[in-house]
Structure formats: C-alpha cells, structure tokens
Amino acid sequence: MSYLVLARKWRPQTFGDVVGQEHVTRVLQNAIRTGRLSHAYLFSGPRGVGKTSVARILAKAINCEKGITPEPCNECSNCQAITSGRFPDVVEIDGASNRGIENVRNLQESITYRPIKGRSRIFIIDEVHMLTTEAFNALLKTLEEPPPHVHFVFATTEIHKVLPTVLSRCQRFEFRRIATNVIADHLRRICKAENFNVPDNVIEALASEADGSLRDAETLLEQVVAFQGEDIADEELLNLLGIVDQTTLLEAAEAILSSDHPRCVEIAQKVYERGIDGSRFCARLLEIFHELLLLKLSRNKLPPDQKRTIASRLGSLIEEIDVDQLQIYYELLLRATEQARRSSEPRFVVEATLLKIASVPRLIAIPQIVRALKDGKSVTVTQSIDAISERGTPHLTIQKPKGREEIPHSEPKLPPIDPLDPAKSWKHFVGWIDTQDPILGTALNESTIEVLNEKRWKLTVLSVYTSLLQQEEKQKKLLDFIRQFFGIQDLSLDIDENGKKKKSNGPASEAQDATYNNVKAELKQTVMNDPVVKDVLEILGARVVDIRPVKKVLKNSVIADGSESPAETEEK
Ligand SMILES: [Zn+2]
Numbered sequence: 073m074s075y076l077v078l079a080r081k082w083r084p085q086t087f088g089d090v091v092g093q094e095h096v097t098r099v100l101q102n103a104i105r106t107g108r109l110s111h112a113y114l115f116s117g118p119r120g121v122g123k124t125s126v127a128r129i130l131a132k133a134i135n136c137e138k139g140i141t142p143e144p145c146n147e148c149s150n151c152q153a154i155t156s157g158r159f160p161d162v163v164e165i166d167g168a169s170n171r172g173i174e175n176v177r178n179l180q181e182s183i184t185y186r187p188i189k190g191r192s193r194i195f196i197i198d199e200v201h202m203l204t205t206e207a208f209n210a211l212l213k214t215l216e217e218p219p220p221h222v223h224f225v226f227a228t229t230e231i232h233k234v235l236p237t238v239l240s241r242c243q244r245f246e247f248r249r250i251a252t253n254v255i256a257d258h259l260r261r262i263c264k265a266e267n268f269n270v271p272d273n274v275i276e277a278l279a280s281e282a283d284g285s286l287r288d289a290e291t292l293l294e295q296v297v298a299f300q301g302e303d304i305a306d307e308e309l310l311n312l313l314g315i316v317d318q319t320t321l322l323e324a325a326e327a328i329l330s331s332d333h334p335r336c337v338e339i340a341q342k343v344y345e346r347g348i349d350g351s352r353f354c355a356r357l358l359e360i361f362h363e364l365l366l367l368k369l370s371r372n373k374l375p376p377d378q379k380r381t382i383a384s385r386l387g388s389l390i391e392e393i394d395v396d397q398l399q400i401y402y403e404l405l406l407r408a409t410e411q412a413r414r415s416s417e418p419r420f421v422v423e424a425t426l427l428k429i430a431s432v433p434r435l436i437a438i439p440q441i442v443r444a445l446k447d448g449k450s451v452t453v454t455q456s457i458d459a460i461s462e463r464g465t466p467h468l469t470i471q472k473p474k475g476r477e478e479i480p481h482s483e484p485k486l487p488p489i490d491p492l493d494p495a496k497s498w499k500h501f502v503g504w505i506d507t508q509d510p511i512l513g514t515a516l517n518e519s520t521i522e523v524l525n526e527k528r529w530k531l532t533v534l535s536v537y538t539s540l541l542q543q544e545e546k547q548k549k550l551l552d553f554i555r556q557f558f559g560i561q562d563l564s565l566d567i568d569e570n571g572k573k574k575k576s577n578g579p580a581s582e583a584q585d586a587t588y589n590n591v592k593a594e595l596k597q598t599v600m601n602d603p604v605v606k607d608v609l610e611i612l613g614a615r616v617v618d619i620r621p622v623k624k625v626l627k628n629s630v631i632a633d634g635s636e637s638p639a640e641t642e643e644k
Contacts, residue, residue, distance in 0.1 A: 075514060076542070077294065078262065078266075078290045078291070078293060078294045078297075078373055079287050079290040079291060079294075081087045081368065082262055082290060083125055084122065084125050084126075084129065084233040085129065085132075085144075085146050085155060086129060086132075086143050086144060086146065087100065087101055087126075087129055087142070087143055088143065089253075090122050090125065090126055091122065091125065091250060091254060091258050091286055092248060092250035092251065092254045092255075092286070093122050093247055093248065093250075095248075096115075096126060096245045096246075096247060097126065099245070100126070100130060100133075100245075101133075101142040101143070102142075104133055104134075104140060104141065104142045105142050106480060107140075109223065110223075110242070110243040111125075111132070111215075111218040111222065111223055111224065112215055112218065112223070112225075112226070112241055112242040113130075113223070113224065113225045113226065113242060113243050113244075113245065114200075114225075114226045114227075114228070114231075114234070114238075114239065114242035114243070114244045114245070115127065115225065115226065115227045115228070115245050115247055116227075116228050116229070116231040116244065116245070116246055117246055117247025117248060117249070118229060118246065118247070118249050118285060118484070119229050119285060119287070120282075120285030120286055120287030120288050121247045121248065121249065121284065121285060121286060121287075122286065123198075123227040123247050124164075124196060124227055124246060126154070126247075127194075127227060128154060128162070128196070128227040129144060130194070130223075130225065131154050131159075131162045131194040131196070131223075131225075132144035132146070132150070132154045132155070134190070134191055134192050134194065134223065135150045135151075135154065135159070135161065135162070135190035135191055135192065135194070136148055136150060136151050137149065137150050137151070139503065140191065149171050150189060150190055153189075159189065159190065159551040160188045160189060161187040161188055161189055161190040161192070161193045161194065162190075162193075162194045162196070163182070163193070163194070163195050163196070164196045164198065165179070165195065165196065165197045165198070166198050166199060167197050167198055167199040167200045167201070167202040167203050167228075168198075168199045169200040171204050171205065171207060171387075172204055172206075172207055173203045173206040173210055175207065176203070176206075176207040176210040176211050179195065179211075179214075180210065180213075181212055182200075183219060183222050184216060184219065185311070185405045186221060187221055191221075192221050192222065192223055193221055193222050193223070194222075194223050194224075194225065195222065195223070195224050195225070196225045196227070196636050197224065197225070197226050197227070198225070198227045199228060199229070199232070200226040200227065200228050200234060200238075201228045201229075201230045201233035202232050205235070208234075208235045208237075208238055209235075209398040211238065212235075212237055212238060212241070215238065215241040215242070217240070221457065224242075226238075226242065228336055230443075231244075248284075249283070249284025249285075250284050250285070250286050251284075252276075252279045252280050252282075253279070255279040255282055255284075255286060256275050256276050256278075256279035257287045258273050258286060259278060259279060259289055259290075259293050260272075260275060262290070262293065263293075266297075268293075268297050268300065269300065270293070270296055270297070270300075271306055273306060273317065273318060273319070274296060274306050274309065274310065274317075275293075275323055276309055276318055277315050277316070277317040277318060278292045278293055278296065278315065280316070280318070280356065280359075281315045281316065285304050288568075290313055292313065292315070295313055296309060296313070296507065299312070306342055307319075310346075311346045311347070313316040314345075314346065314348055314349065315348070316348050316352060316353050316356045320339065320342065320343065321353075321356055321357055321360050322360070322382065322385050322386065323335070323339055324336070324357055324360075324426060324533070325357065325360045325361065325364070325382075325384065325386055326385070327339060327426065327430060328426060328429045329386065329389040329390065329393065329429045330389060331430045331431070332430065332603065333427060333430055333431070334422070336426035336427050336430050337423060337426075337427070339426060340422045340423035340426050341423075342420070343422055344419040344422070345417075349418070349644050350412040350415070350418025350419055350421055350422045351410075351412035352421055353412075354405055354421070354422065354425060355407040355409045356404070356407045357405055358405040358409055360382060360386075360404045360427070361401050361405055362402065363426065364382065364386060364398055365395070365398045365402055366413050367382070367383055367387065367390065368390055368393070368398055369395065382513065390496045396430070398636075400432055401429050401432065404425065404428065404429050404432070405425065405429065408421055408425035411425075412425075412497075412596045423429055432490070442604055442607045442608060446607070457639045489557070489558060489559075489598065491558045491559055491560050492523065493523070494523065494529065494554075494558055495520065495521050495522065495556075496521075496522050498520065498521045501514045501553075501554075501557050501558075502517070502519065504553075504557060505550075506554055508553065509549065509553075510593060510596040510597045510600050511540075511593040511594065511596075511597060512546060512549060512550060512553075513541050513595060514537075515533065515537040515541055515546075515593065516533065516537075517534065518533075518534055518570065519531060519533040519534070519537075519570075520531060520532045520570075524566065526568065527562060527564060528563070528564050528565075529563060529564075529565055529566070530565075530568055531565050531566065531567050531568065532567075532568045532569070532570050533568075533569070533570055534569075534570050535569040535570060538567055538568075538569050538613075541567050542567055547565065547567075550565070551563055551565065596616070599616065600616065
C-alpha cells in the first residue's frame with residue numbers, strides 16, 4: 073500500500089472539509105460571495121497544512137458548472153476534472169523545478185489564452201520562493217496587469233524569500249500549523265470511517281509527532297495501519313516508527329520534577345534503544361514544560377483536551393515549584409534541543425540534560441524565605457545555575473538564631489553628640505538620615521561639615537548633589553533633621569562643592585551624573601519601602617549596601633558537552 077493513499081483519499085474537497093484553517097477559508101468564501109476575488113493570492117505556511125488543497129478548492133469554486141460558488145459541488149464534470157488533475161484551465165506548477173526565466177516566459181505566453189472549458193484560468197505555483205530573481209521580475213510584469221480571466225495562487229513555506237514587490241501585489245493568507253488536538257480528532261475521524269483499530273494513546277503520539285502537519289500525521293497513520301492485524305504492542309509499534317510517546321515524556325518530566333536521577337538515566341537509555349531522535353525528544357519534552365509553565369502561570373486552571381493528561385499527572389508536582397524554577401528547566405531544555413540537533417552523539421545530550429535538569433536545586437522565593445524565618449524555621453538557600461554548573465550543588469543554610477527574640481534590643485552605641493563639633497558625629501547623622509530619607513542620605517554621601525559660627529555651618533558635598541541640596545524643600549528638610557539630631561535651631565547652611573570632582577567631560581556629563589544619582593536615590597527609596605526588603609532587614613539584621621539590576625540567572629551556564637555558551641547580558 074502506498075503511503076500517499078490515505079493523504080490523497082482524505083484530501084479536503086470542499087472549504088468545509090479543510091482542517092484548522094477556518095481563518096483562510098472563511099475569507100475566501102466571503103470574497104466569492106461578494107464577487108471580490110483577487111487575481112493573485114499568496115498562501116504561506118508550513119508544509120502539509122492544506123495550502124495546495126485550498127488552492128484547488130478555490131479553482132473548483134470558480135469553475136464549477138453550477139456557477140461561481142462558495143462551496144463547489146464536486147459532482148459536475150469541471151469539479152471532477154479538477155479533483156483528478158485533468159482540467160485544462162487549472163495549471164499546477166512546481167516552483168522548485170520550473171524556476172528559470174524560460175519557464176516564466178512560457179507561463180506568460182500561456183496566460184494570454186482564453187479559458188478552454190472553465191470561467192477562469194487558475195495558475196497554482198507551489199514553492200514560489202524557489203523562482204530565480206529574473207523569473208520573479210518577469211512574473212511581476214504579469215501581476216501588474218493580470219488578464220481578467222486569470223487567477224494566480226502562489227504557495228510557499230518560506231515567505232521571507234519571496235520578493236517584497238511580489239508580496240505587495242498579492243492578497244496574503246497565512247496558513248497555521250495545526251493544533252495537535254485538532255490533528256488527533258482528524259485521525260480519529262479517519263480511523264472510524266476506515267474501520268482502523270488504533271488505540272488513542274497511539275493516535276495522540278502520532279498527532280504530536282506530526283508537529284502541526286496534517287499530511288505528515290496521515291502518512292504516519294498509514295504506516296501504523298500497515299502493522300494492523302499483526303500482534304504488536306502499542307509501545308513496540310511506536311518503537312518501530314521511532315516515535316516519542318506521551319508516556320515516556322511524562323515519565324521523563326516526572327523524574328526531573330522529583331529529582332529522580334536513576335530514573336533519568338533509565339529513560340535516556342530507553343530513548344536511545346528505541347531509536348528516538350534525541351533532538352526530537354528534547355523538543356517534545358520542551359513542549360511539556362511549556363505546558364507546565366502555562367499551567368503554573370494560569371494558576372492551575374485546567375487546560376483543554378489532552379493537556380489535561382499533563383495537568384492531572386504533573387499538576388501536584390509543580391505545585392511546590394516556583395515559576396522561575398520552571399523557567400530555568402524550560403531554558404535548559406531549549407538549549408539542549410539545539411545542542412542535540414547539532415551533536416553527533418545526541419544520546420549523551422539527552423542523558424546529560426535529564427540529569428542536569430533534575431539536579432537544579434530548588435529556588436525559593438524571597439517572600440517564602442522571609443515567611444519561614446518569621447516562623448522560626450531554617451531555610452536552605454541555593455546558589456545560581458552558574459555556581460551549580462561549576463561547583464556541583466552547594467547549599468548554603470541560613471538559620472534564624474535561636475531565641476533571637478529574647479536578646480534585649482540595643483541601639484548601636486553613638487558617640488556623644490556635640491552640637492559645637494558636629495563633624496565628630498556627622499557620619500552617624502548621615503547614616504540616620506539614610507534611614508529617614510534615602511534621597512537626602514545619598515546626597516550626603518561623602519559630605520563633610522564645618523562650623524563657621526554658632527548659627528552657620530558649611531556643608532561640603534559631591535558636586536553632583538549641590539543642585540539637589542540647594543533646592544529649598546531639601547534644605548528645609550535637612551535643617552529639620554539637624555534640629556532633631558543635634559538640637560540646634562535657626563541654623564543656616566552654606567553649601568559647597570567637594571573638590572573631589574568626578575572625571576567630567578563638561579556640563580553635559582555632569583548633568584548625566586546628576587540624573588543618574590537622582591534615579592539611583594529614587595530607586596533606593598522604592599527598594600527600602602518594599603515590605604519584603606523591610607522584613608529581610610529586620611529579621612536578618614541586614615543593611616542595604618548597594619542596589620543593582622539582577623543579572624539573568626542562566627548566564628554562562630555550562631550544559632552537557634561542557635562548552636560555554638556566550639554570556640547573556642540581558643537584565644531583568
Ligand atoms: Zn461543480
């Protein structure tokens with residue numbers, strides 16, 4: 073039995089039969105109804121999703137003997153001739169083998185003839201991106217003024233290779249990769265009609281393996297059916313075809329999520345023995361983690377159809393896992409898929425990947441740590457992926473000191489405050505301001521104070537902060553703080569620039585510095601107001617030293633073959 077039989081037999085013959093491309097068929101049918109058919113269509117999309125099938129149905133709809141119709145009758149001689157590929161006015165050209173200028177010239181000549189049997193002549197050019205530039209340019213002339221009795225339908229899997237000038241003269245339709253559940257339903261329909269007895273788990277494996285292509289799915293089904301009548305177990309059947317089955321994928325995900333290393337090795341071995349392509353396996357596992365990520369983000373709302381299997385089997389395992397953690401698994405798998413594709417030993421990539429991912433220590437969100445510490449529990453804090461790949465899996469345990477609450481609360485010792493010699497306690501004053509008004513505190517960084525007389529002090533600050541401190545509102549605030557701290561009333565301040573200027577390239581750069589420092593000060597204020605940060609400071613007795621953007625966790629991580637990936641500088 074030829075593998076093409078099923079695909080040909082189940083080729084859609086009406087717009088209604090077309091699977092998964094309703095957004096295209098509806099618009100085309102409306103164009104037919106309203107008499108607004110275009111003279112040039114461009115169908116783009118992956119292979120096996122119905123581009124040429126829709127082109128033929130369109131040809132029938134235009135040439136049906138019962139009149140131009142949104143759904144061809146498939147009974148008249150024109151419809152039947154088009155279905156069997158014998159209609160003189162529908163010309164199918166393979167762009168890959170007719171790509172030269174000569175072919176297009178022949179086409180141009182043929183276009184001038186009136187239709188022989190039908191209403192219009194339809195030229196279907198498949199893989200149109202294969203045409204040479206010369207051929208494209210010749211085609212362009214035809215597209216500029218197409219004869220009224222001609223319609224073009226171009227199909228391509230690589231739209232980016234089609235000249236923009238051609239694109240702009242066509243009405244474009246993007247055909248979609250067909251959803252796995254839609255493909256599975258279609259296969260079930262075929263099985264029912266053809267009396268094939270194929271178990272559902274095999275159908276789902278075939279649908280996933282087809283990767284959005286209905287034609288590939290039909291071809292795979294054909295191969296499975298060829299084994300019918302022979303006593304072969306489902307798993308063995310999938311083995312024979314080298315297809316990844318859902319069960320193995322779920323087992324792998326389960327082993328990863330529960331950090332079960334021996335199981336990971338077993339699964340990698342099984343994948344190898346069954347002749348499953350390593351990169352395909354990683355890609356399918358990636359899909360599972362993509363689903364898990366979505367599941368987690370949608371707060372465990374139950375997803376439709378077969379994804380329920382994933383949810384019901386793995387849902388409880390991801391409950392305790394942070395979204396960031398799943399994100400790390402996902403990124404590791406993404407890289408592994410790429411590596412397996414390039415590797416001459418994809419088997420080891422699979423094994424190393426499973427083990428590596430299963431070894432990723434659990435990340436714990438800061439609020440969770442704070443909560444645990446508040447409850448008096450100890451928390452294991454793990455390091456970043458960088459550290460893991462370089463030095464195994466170190467664990468750092470932070471324990472809340474026992475009976476911390478009982479320790480009498482004591483203020484840090486302050487030197488006696490002398491309002492006549494504020495310089496002595498100035499550092500403490502600035503430290504205190506930092507807790508009251510971080511912007512002001514930052515501005516007083518590296519400042520010094522000097523007493524000019526009883527009612528007048530000289531404040532020297534970094535040049536970038538002078539303008540900030542000269543603002544009336546800030547000065548008022550500062551004087552108020554001085555009154556509270558030193559007990560001095562009616563003081564006036566001379567504000568002076570610190571001689572220690574930063575390397576400056578003139579006023580513009582200084583202004584930039586000032587903006588930078590203002591932004592930083594505002595950032596500090598925001599961070600200090602964060603309840604989690606407040607808790608951390610209080611519980612751990614910590615203080616904020618610096619605030620920096622978070623580097624991406626996966627930076628420089630080493631995977632499988634030990635090669636280092638280029639550093640990513642993306643910041644969160
Ligand atoms: Zn007809």
